[in-house]
Amino acid sequence: MKLSQRIQSNGFYVFAAAVVLFALYTRSWAGTLGFAIIFGIPLFAMGELPPYATRAQKIGKYAYLTICTMIFIFLVLPILVIIPLSFNAEPYFSFTDGMLALDSAAYSLRWYADIFRFGMTAPDAIEGWWADMWANATWIRAARNSFFIAIVSTALATGFGTLAALGLSRPEMPFRTAITSLLISPMIVPLVITATGMFFFYGGTMQGIIPGYENGLANTYLGLVLAHATLGVPFVIITVTATLTGFDQSLIRASQGLGANGWTTFTKVIMPLIIPGMISGALFAFITSLDEVVAVIFLADVDQRTIPRQMFSGLREQISPTILAVATILVIMSILLLTTVELLRRRSERLRGLSPG
Amino acid sequence: MSDATLDMPVGGTAQRAGNEPLVAADGTPLKQKLAQTTRRMKLRALMLTMPLVLFVLIAFVAPIGDMLFRSLYNPTGSNVVPAFAEAIQQWDGQDLPSEETVKIFVEDLAKARRSREIGRTVGNLATRLNYELPGYRSLVTKTARRAARITEGPYKEALFAIDKRWEERIVWTTLQRITKDYTLAFYLAATDRKYDADGSIVQADELYRIYVPILWKTIWVSALITALCFIIAYPVSYLLSTLPLRISNLLMILVLLPFWTSLLVRTSAWIAMLQTEGVVNNIFVYLGIITDESRIQMIYNLQGTIIAMVHILLPFMILPLYSVMKTIPPSYMRAARSMGASGTYAFMRVYFPQTVPGIAAGTLLVFILAIGYYITPALVGGNDGLLISNLIADHIKKTLNWSLGAALGTILLVVVLVFYWLYNKLVGVDNLKFG
Numbered sequence: 001m002k003l004s005q006r007i008q009s010n011g012f013y014v015f016a017a018a019v020v021l022f023a024l025y026t027r028s029w030a031g032t033l034g035f036a037i038i039f040g041i042p043l044f045a046m047g048e049l050p051p052y053a054t055r056a057q058k059i060g061k062y063a064y065l066t067i068c069t070m071i072f073i074f075l076v077l078p079i080l081v082i083i084p085l086s087f088n089a090e091p092y093f094s095f096t097d098g099m100l101a102l103d104s105a106a107y108s109l110r111w112y113a114d115i116f117r118f119g120m121t122a123p124d125a126i127e128g129w130w131a132d133m134w135a136n137a138t139w140i141r142a143a144r145n146s147f148f149i150a151i152v153s154t155a156l157a158t159g160f161g162t163l164a165a166l167g168l169s170r171p172e173m174p175f176r177t178a179i180t181s182l183l184i185s186p187m188i189v190p191l192v193i194t195a196t197g198m199f200f201f202y203g204g205t206m207q208g209i210i211p212g213y214e215n216g217l218a219n220t221y222l223g224l225v226l227a228h229a230t231l232g233v234p235f236v237i238i239t240v241t242a243t244l245t246g247f248d249q250s251l252i253r254a255s256q257g258l259g260a261n262g263w264t265t266f267t268k269v270i271m272p273l274i275i276p277g278m279i280s281g282a283l284f285a286f287i288t289s290l291d292e293v294v295a296v297i298f299l300a301d302v303d304q305r306t307i308p309r310q311m312f313s314g315l316r317e318q319i320s321p322t323i324l325a326v327a328t329i330l331v332i333m334s335i336l337l338l339t340t341v342e343l344l345r346r347r348s349e350r351l352r353g354l355s356p357g
Numbered sequence: 358m359s360d361a362t363l364d365m366p367v368g369g370t371a372q373r374a375g376n377e378p379l380v381a382a383d384g385t386p387l388k389q390k391l392a393q394t395t396r397r398m399k400l401r402a403l404m405l406t407m408p409l410v411l412f413v414l415i416a417f418v419a420p421i422g423d424m425l426f427r428s429l430y431n432p433t434g435s436n437v438v439p440a441f442a443e444a445i446q447q448w449d450g451q452d453l454p455s456e457e458t459v460k461i462f463v464e465d466l467a468k469a470r471r472s473r474e475i476g477r478t479v480g481n482l483a484t485r486l487n488y489e490l491p492g493y494r495s496l497v498t499k500t501a502r503r504a505a506r507i508t509e510g511p512y513k514e515a516l517f518a519i520d521k522r523w524e525e526r527i528v529w530t531t532l533q534r535i536t537k538d539y540t541l542a543f544y545l546a547a548t549d550r551k552y553d554a555d556g557s558i559v560q561a562d563e564l565y566r567i568y569v570p571i572l573w574k575t576i577w578v579s580a581l582i583t584a585l586c587f588i589i590a591y592p593v594s595y596l597l598s599t600l601p602l603r604i605s606n607l608l609m610i611l612v613l614l615p616f617w618t619s620l621l622v623r624t625s626a627w628i629a630m631l632q633t634e635g636v637v638n639n640i641f642v643y644l645g646i647i648t649d650e651s652r653i654q655m656i657y658n659l660q661g662t663i664i665a666m667v668h669i670l671l672p673f674m675i676l677p678l679y680s681v682m683k684t685i686p687p688s689y690m691r692a693a694r695s696m697g698a699s700g701t702y703a704f705m706r707v708y709f710p711q712t713v714p715g716i717a718a719g720t721l722l723v724f725i726l727a728i729g730y731y732i733t734p735a736l737v738g739g740n741d742g743l744l745i746s747n748l749i750a751d752h753i754k755k756t757l758n759w760s761l762g763a764a765l766g767t768i769l770l771v772v773v774l775v776f777y778w779l780y781n782k783l784v785g786v787d788n789l790k791f792g
Contacts, residue, residue, distance in 0.1 A: 188725055193770050294732065
C-alpha cells in the first residue's frame with residue numbers, strides 16, 4: 001500500500017483524531033508525542049493484509065503490533081530517559097517543568113564537569129589542574145581502575161579461552177560436555193556465591209602462598225583481575241566455539257599436508273577465520289569486567305574502586321545526577337561496542353559463507 | 358613419520374598371508390596404531406583446554422570449595438578455649454560437667470581474656486555461643502572478666518555466683534558442641550532449625566525463622582520474573598522472527614542495547630523511571646490516572662525489584678526464543694490453516710510445540726540468573742524486596758557470621774546447580790549463544 005493510500009484509510013483518521021483529542025486533553029507535547037509513537041508506529045507497520053482479512057483480524061494485528069511497540073519502548077525507554085536527565089540543571093533525578101518546556105536554562109553540563117571535579121583537592125586551581133584531576137578525581141580514578149582491570153582480565157580470558165575453545169571444538173575432544181559445563185559455570189553460579197568464595201579463598205586461605213602477596217589477594221589488583229578473568233571466560237568460550245562450528249577441520253590437515261607446522265597453521269589458517277569470534281568474545285569479557293560490581297564489593301578496597309562500584313555506593317548514599325552523566329557516557333560506550341560486535345558477527349558469517357549479507 | 362619408514366620391518370606388506378592382521382608401516386597392527394593415534398589426538402585436544410581448566414580450578418572452583426569447607430568448619434571454640442575443648446568432649450551430657458572440666462574452662466577463659474589475636478578472643482567465643490543461644494553473649498563476656506579472680510574451688514559455685522545461667526544444662530551442651538571444629542550447626546541455622554538441650558534437632562522459635570521463608574520467596578519471585586519475561590518476550594520474538602532480516606536486525610539492536618548496557622546504568626535508569634517524582638508517575642499524573650498528591654511508591658520495594666529485573670533479564674529470554682523461532686518455516690502454519698485449522702488451533706498445535714526448545718532454554722536461563730541476583734534487589738529492593746543473595750552478602754560483609762553466610766551460599770549453589778544440570782540435559786551448554 002502506498003503511503004498516500006494508507007493515510008486515506010479509516011485507521012489513520014481514527015488515529016489522527018485520537019492524537020488531537022489527547023493533545024487537547026493533556027496539553028503536554030511530551031505526552032502527545034509518546035501517544036503518537038505508541039499508536040502511530042503500529043499503524044505504519046501494519047503492512048499489507050490480504051484483501052479477505054476481516055475487520056477483527058485487522059484490529060487483532062493492530063493490537064498485536066501496539067503491544068510489541070510498547071515492549072520495545074519498555075526495553076529502551078529507561079536507557080534513553082537518563083540521557084536528557086543527565087543534563088538537568090537541578091540536583092534531581094526527575095524532569096523539571098523547565099526541562100519539559102525546553103527552557104535552555106533548565107539544562108546544563110554541570111554534572112559532566114562534576115565527574116572531573118568531584119574529589120579533586122583544588123578544582124578551581126589553574127596550575128596543576130590536570131595532574132590533580134588525574135590523581136585525585138574520584139570518578140577518574142575509578143575509570144582508571146576499571147579499564148586497567150578490564151584490559152588485563154580480558155587479555156587473560158581471551159588467551160586461555162581461545163586455546164580451550166580450539167581444543168573443545170576438535171571432534172576427538174574427550175569429556176567435552178563435562179569440561180564445557182565447568183568452563184561455562186562462572187556465568188551460571190550466582191555472583192554472590194563466587195564472590196563469597198573468593199573473599200574466603202583469596203583473602204584468607206591464600207595468605208602467604210604467593211610471594212609479594214603475604215596478606216592474600218583481597219584488596220589487590222591481582223585478586224580482582226583473576227576474579228574478572230574467570231567471569232569473562234564463559235563468554236570467550238561461547239563466542240569462539242560458535243565461530244568454530246562449521247569450521248572445516250580439513251583445512252588444518254590441508255595446511256599440515258602442505259608442510260606447515262603447528263604455529264604456521266594457527267597463525268595463517270585458523271587465526272584469520274576465528275579472529276571475529278575472538279574479538280567479540282574479548283569485547284564480551286571486557287564489558288563483563290567493566291560492568292562487574294559484586295566481586296569488587298567483596299574483594300576491593302577504596303583504592304581499587306571501579307566505576308560500577310562508585311555508582312553502587314553513589315546510588316546507596318547520595319543520589320546525584322553525576323551518576324546519570326556517567327551512565328550516559330557508559331551507554332554511548334555500549335552502543336559503540338554493540339555496533340562493533342554486530343559488524344564482526346556479520347563479517348564472520350560472510351567469511352564462513354553462512355549468509356550472503 | 359620418516360623414522361617409521363626407515364626401519365620398516367620385513368613383514369610389511371609383502372609377507373602378509375593368511376589371517377595375519379593388517380600392520381602399519383612400523384609393524385604395529387593397524388588397529389593398535391589407530392588407537393594410538395586417536396589417543397594422541399585426544400590428548401592434544403585435552404592439552405589445549407588444560408591451561409584454562411587449571412586456571413578455572415584455581416581461581417574459581419577452589420574458592421567455592423573453600424566456601425563449602427567453611428560452612429562446615431568453624432574452629433572458634435577450640436581456638437579460644439583449647440584445653441576445655443578437649444576436656445568437655447569426655448562429658449556424657451548428664452547433669453553438669455565435672456568440677457575438673459569447669460576448672461579448665463575458667464583457666465582457659467582467663468587466658469583468652471588476655472589474648473589480642475584475631476579469632477582467639479573471648480568476644481569470638483561469646484559471639485559463637487550467641488549464634489546458638491541468642492542473648493547469651495553477655496554470659497561469656499561477663500564471666501571472662503571475672504574469671505581471673507577465681508583462683509580456687511569450688512569452681513562451679515563460683516560460676517553460679519557470677520551468673521545463674523551457668524546452672525542450665527543447655528549452656529554446657531552447647532559449649533560442648535561448639536568446641537568441636539566440624540559442625541552442621543550452620544546448615545541447621547540456615548534451614549531455621551537448632552539443637553535443643555539433648556542435642557536433637559528442633560524447629561527454631563517462630564521469631565527466628567527467616568531463612569526458609571526468604572529462600573521460598575526468592576524462588577517464587579524468580580519464577581514470577583521468569584513468567585513475566587516469557588509473556589513479554591514471546592510476542593516480540595515472534596515479530597522479530599517473521600519480519601524481513603533487514604528490519605529485524607534493526608529491531609534486534611533495541612533488544613541488544615539493554616543487554617550491552619551496564620547493569621548499574623539500567624538500575625539507576627529504573628530509579629529515575631519509577632521514583633515518586635519519576636517519569637512513570639509523571640505520566641500517570643498527566644493522564645489523570647492518579648492525582649499529584651497520591652503518587653505511587655513503585656521503587657524501593659518488591660514491585661520495583663521485579664520490574665527492574667524483568668527488564669534486565671528480558672534479553673536472555675528473547676535471544677533463545679528468537680533463534681528457535683527463526684528456524685520454523687512459515688509454511689507449516691499456512692499448511693495447517695489451509696487444512697482448516699483455526700488460527701488459535703494452528704498456533705497451539707503446530708507453532709507452539711516447535712518453540713518449546715527455545716522456551717526451555719530461555720526460562721531456565723532467566724530463572725537461574727534471577728535466583729542469584731544481588732545488585733538490583735540491594736539497590737531498589739528496600740526492605741521487602743530483599744532476596745537470599747542479599748542475606749548472604751549481609752552475613753559476609755556486615756554481621757560477619759561467615760559460616761552461616763557460607764552455609765546459605767551452599768544451599769543456593771545446590772539449587773542453582775540442579776537447574777544448571779537440567780539446562781544441560783534439556784538444552785545443552787553448547788547451545789548457549791549471544792546475539
